[in-house]
Amino acid sequence: xxxxxxxxxxxxxxxxxxxxxxxxxxxxxxxxxxxxxxxxxxxxxxxxxxxxxxxxxxxxxxxxxxxxxxxxxxxxxxxxxxxxxxxxxxxxxxxxxxxxxxxxxxxxxxxxxxxxxxxxxxxxxxxxxxxxxxxxxxxxxxxxxxxxxxxxxxxxxxxxxxxxxxxxxxxxxxxxxxxxxxxxxxxxxxxxxxxxxxxxxxxxxxxxxxxxxxxxxxxxxxxxxxxxxxxxxxxxxxxxxxxxxxxxxxxxxxxxxxxxxxxxxxxxxxxxxxxxxxxxxxxxxxxxxxxxxxxxxxxxxxxxxxxxxxxxxxxxxxxxxxxxxxx
Amino acid sequence: xxxxxxxxxxxxxxxxxxxxxxxxxxxxxxxxxxxxxxxxxxxxxxxxxxxxxxxxxxxxxxxxxxxxxxxxxxxxxxxxxxxxxxxxxxxxxxxxxxxxxxxxxxxxxxxxxxxxxxxxxxxxxxxxxxxxxxxxxxxxxxxxxxxxxxxxxxxxxxxxxxxxxxxxxxxxxxxxxxxxxxxxxxxxxxxxxxxxxxxxxxxxxxxxxxxxxxxxxxxxxxxxxxxxxxxxxxxxxxxxxxxxxxxxxxxxxxxxxxxxxxxxxxxxxxxxxxxxxxxxxxxxxxxxxxxxxxxxxxx
Numbered sequence: 001x002x003x004x005x006x007x008x009x010x011x012x013x014x015x016x017x018x019x020x021x022x023x024x025x026x027x028x029x030x031x032x033x034x035x036x037x038x039x040x041x042x043x044x045x046x047x048x049x050x051x052x053x054x055x056x057x058x059x060x061x062x063x064x065x066x067x068x069x070x071x072x073x074x075x076x077x078x079x080x081x082x083x084x085x086x087x088x089x090x091x092x093x094x095x096x097x098x099x100x101x102x103x104x105x106x107x108x109x110x111x112x113x114x115x116x117x118x119x120x121x122x123x124x125x126x127x128x129x130x131x132x133x134x135x136x137x138x139x140x141x142x143x144x145x146x147x148x149x150x151x152x153x154x155x156x157x158x159x160x161x162x163x164x165x166x167x168x169x170x171x172x173x174x175x176x177x178x179x180x181x182x183x184x185x186x187x188x189x190x191x192x193x194x195x196x197x198x199x200x201x202x203x204x205x206x207x208x209x210x211x212x213x214x215x216x217x218x219x220x221x222x223x224x225x226x227x228x229x230x231x232x233x234x235x236x237x238x239x240x241x242x243x244x245x246x247x248x249x250x251x252x253x254x255x256x257x258x259x260x261x262x263x264x265x266x267x268x269x270x271x272x273x274x275x276x277x278x279x280x281x282x283x284x285x286x287x288x289x290x291x292x293x294x295x296x297x298x299x300x301x302x303x304x305x306x307x308x309x310x311x312x313x314x315x316x317x318x319x320x321x322x323x324x325x326x327x
Numbered sequence: 328x329x330x331x332x333x334x335x336x337x338x339x340x341x342x343x344x345x346x347x348x349x350x351x352x353x354x355x356x357x358x359x360x361x362x363x364x365x366x367x368x369x370x371x372x373x374x375x376x377x378x379x380x381x382x383x384x385x386x387x388x389x390x391x392x393x394x395x396x397x398x399x400x401x402x403x404x405x406x407x408x409x410x411x412x413x414x415x416x417x418x419x420x421x422x423x424x425x426x427x428x429x430x431x432x433x434x435x436x437x438x439x440x441x442x443x444x445x446x447x448x449x450x451x452x453x454x455x456x457x458x459x460x461x462x463x464x465x466x467x468x469x470x471x472x473x474x475x476x477x478x479x480x481x482x483x484x485x486x487x488x489x490x491x492x493x494x495x496x497x498x499x500x501x502x503x504x505x506x507x508x509x510x511x512x513x514x515x516x517x518x519x520x521x522x523x524x525x526x527x528x529x530x531x532x533x534x535x536x537x538x539x540x541x542x543x544x545x546x547x548x549x550x551x552x553x554x555x556x557x558x559x560x561x562x563x564x565x566x567x568x569x570x571x572x573x574x575x576x577x578x579x580x581x582x583x584x585x586x587x588x589x590x591x592x593x594x595x596x597x598x599x600x601x602x603x604x605x606x607x608x609x610x611x612x613x614x615x616x617x618x619x620x621x622x623x624x625x626x
Contacts (some may be wrong), residue, residue, distance in 0.1 A: 007430035080558035113413035115467075120381050121430035121472065124399065148546050256347055326383060 010123050013104075021032035022139065029143045033150045043079045046072065047159050057161065073161070080162040082164025083154060087170030090147055090179065094186035095212045097140060101187050102207030126319060127325050133315075137184065140317055144183050148176050164282065166296050167246035169219060178300050181307035186211050188314035195321045214310065218303060223248045225302040226295050234285040246291040254282045257302040261298055302322050330395055332476050332508035333357040333380050337389030340375050349375040349464075351532045353389070355615050357510065357525065359475075362502050362572060364540075365512040368602060372532045373512040374410055377478045380510075381407035394475055401476070406469035411478040412461045416454035420447045420464060420565035427468045440471025445496060458485035466494060470501060477501075478512045516595050527615075528598060535601055538612025539592060542624055546610060547597055549575050550587040563607040564600040575600040577610060 019247065050072045109115040119125050151174055155164060164171050173179060190209035195209040232253055233239040252260045263278035338353040350372040357363055365373050378384045379391050382398030394401045401447040412554055414423055424444060428435040429490055442468035447460055462485045469477055483491045499522060512588050513519050528536035536543055565574035575592055582589050
């Protein structure tokens, strides 16, 4: 705790300075969490009521059930949309965080010159920056943890037809620790951008684009971050791929073990022609490259590791820029 | 010899290759305990010099030492008020003074700050204050810090004459009571004349005059007489009307009172003469030079 003491003064000033933004952010997060919890309870209630009733979604039943099923499915659809949008907002949060840190927190001080007031008190620029970043870091890590947990719990309160998979971007990206890692990356990129780009609006734009680009790029290569498991089977055999797996690629294999894309010998009207095509190329079966559900944690940890390494790099550069320019 | 408040050695600052040098090859010393006027035309490098001394900028070349150490090391002992008086616009007056206490826990003197900030509307946000009120608040922060060295960049520009008089009085009392060194920049000398006992004239990125105001004035003379050679004295500026010559000279030895009508120049005359004559060599009195006297000799 004693190492934090020198940050207390500047951190308290930073809190007071951004009081209204912090209050707004906190209220929005609270409102979001309450709304998601409310919807989750409502959904649980509907599911219980529906299951207690005489109707079944897949069952064949009389006309009396049709309306009830339509209503139930409609409500579940609405609920899954709510979860999806909540997931999108939480996924995009690091971009917003990055823009906030770059613009209002750092660049505005440099642009308006108020940093000169701060740095000529008994506070070194490095401590000033550390305090300014510590405040959003503590609040955001706490907030994101709560929101991620609420969202994960809410996803269990949906009917079986509307479940989402662990590898969906809105689920994977809002799971701890990846979501925490990206939030920290947003703060680090924001601080570096704010120090390099001294104008508030430009810094907001640059930071948002940079963080967004890193997120999209890593998201694109997400499935490559841990070795895929390959399953192969002959046409008459059984594929050993659990249902909750993330199927990354499907293709055909030849007797010699060579992999061919799926669209070789596409099903044609003439079944004989397709069979001949397959035989000509010695295609004997299918392969499925996939991540079983057990890969969730290795994938999460590797991605978080990369993100944290990038965040550390950005933060180191930020402090170095500060030191070089301003002593 | 007392300690140095500021000591510059070959100090130079450039804001980028295209924009030239804001300050170049500045060497001077300001002894502690002085009230120093930092004067010079707009764009002379006054603000740059103060920012360097406050540790906000890193010199491009040379070095500046403040209170016997690095400006960054001396941070807790320096107060700096920059020209545009940057304060957090969304904080109130009370919040700003509270921030001063939070950011200067070791030295904060609430009474000193309140004495200056007293007349301000305490619950008003800084963004609603007038220029003069902001100056008052910025000075309150500076005084509340109880510094050993105050660097004030154009501190009086926004103030009405009454406030200027009052705040100048507070600053002088502070200087007298706590032996605080004060450096005040201005391009209007009359604003500072009478309050300051030390002078630095910066022009074109160079220090051209430095030393006790009295000594600098005493080193010069306005001479009037028949047109003739003024050697060995250094002519800063001269003007002939018919056969009559009037010149401001830097004395090298006594001026012959039989040949010339000699008067002492006013400080303002002296500064204007130097600003009009960029070729006049710089003059630093012994107390304003780091080592033994390098340039000229004071009377």
